[in-house]
Amino acid sequence: MKLLLIEDEPELADALAAALSKHAILTDHTSRLADAHELTLQNEYDAILLDRRLSDGEGLDFIPKLRRAGKNTPIIVLTARNQPMERVEGLNVGADDYLGKPFLVEELLARVRALLRRPAALPEQTLTIGRLLIDPVHLTVMIGSSRLDIPRRELLVLQALAKRKGRAVLRSMLEEAVYNYEEEIQSNAIDAHISRLRKRLAAAGAGVGIHNIRGVGYLLKEE
Structure with a gap:
């Protein structure tokens, strides 16, 4: 958010x-x-x-x-x-x-x-892909009946990818979702978040993968 x-x-x-x-x-x-x-x-x-x-x-x-x-x-x-x-x-x-x-x-x-929670403000109450269920209002991530605890910036990356599931998300769009305009962003910051997020999702059996689209950004899709 x-x-x-x-x-x-x-x-x-x-x-x-x-x-x-x-x-x-x-x-x-x-x-x-x-x-x-x-x-x-x-x-x-x-x-x-x-x-x-x-x-x-x-x-x-x-x-x-x-x-x-x-x-x-x-x-x-x-x-x-x-x-x-x-x-x-x-x-x-x-x-x-x-x-x-x-x-x-x-x-x-x-x-x-x-x-x-109003329909005009948030057309989609939850984001689902694979076994993941993301509640963007309460900022929770569930895999089946278990809650997956994710650090804040990784959660923001995951939300940005899930909102555009199956489509490539530009690196600049991920940076905008994760950092405010006053923050200095290291060149490999998004890559580091993605790397840690991949490991968490794989270990939890989330049933999704984050794919690198060379020269464009990243894509989240069901495996």
């Missing part, structure tokens, strides 16, 4: 990104609306977390602009402006949810998952 966080308090943004990463959720962060618009044009996000009081404007103004660009990404407003009529204003302008600061990370996670 990959989120865009639009928040101009650096300490809060860092803490929130760190907390979400423990749940295998990747976060791109920006403090400016102008940069947020560019990021949404260049990337696909599962949801957007949006503050209202930003250095270059009112966060709610970002919502209709995003919708006019044809993006229906779910948006949760995170703000200290939490009076009843302020919540009404946010929901009326197009926010999918509205959460007042301060908040518990657990509540935010529950709200994100609730949004992604």
Whole structure:
């Protein structure tokens, strides 16, 4: 799962990104609306977390602009402006949810998952291939009736491959799924994740294989 966080308090943004990463959720962060618009044009996000009081404007103004660009990404407003009529204003302008600061990370996670359970947000509740069953909302991987524990970045690789099962996935697409735009990516990072993931899947009898498509990327298919 990959989120865009639009928040101009650096300490809060860092803490929130760190907390979400423990749940295998990747976060791109920006403090400016102008940069947020560019990021949404260049990337696909599962949801957007949006503050209202930003250095270059009112966060709610970002919502209709995003919708006019044809993006229906779910948006949760995170703000200290939490009076009843302020919540009404946010929901009326197009926010999918509205959460007042301060908040518990657990509540935010529950709200994100609730949004992604909606059919319009997540057409496919689970990803299945071979004996693998991946729940992208709760970030779990099952093989038969047994849960397979996978480190966060490997899980993100597996999800990206499973979403396009039977089709080649570009290396650049895997990097986008696993790393945020501010991270420096080592040249062999994806290869290392794939190598470890192959070993885990084979040892667990997952019934799938990850194949290298030379010059293109990788492909996940049932064996």
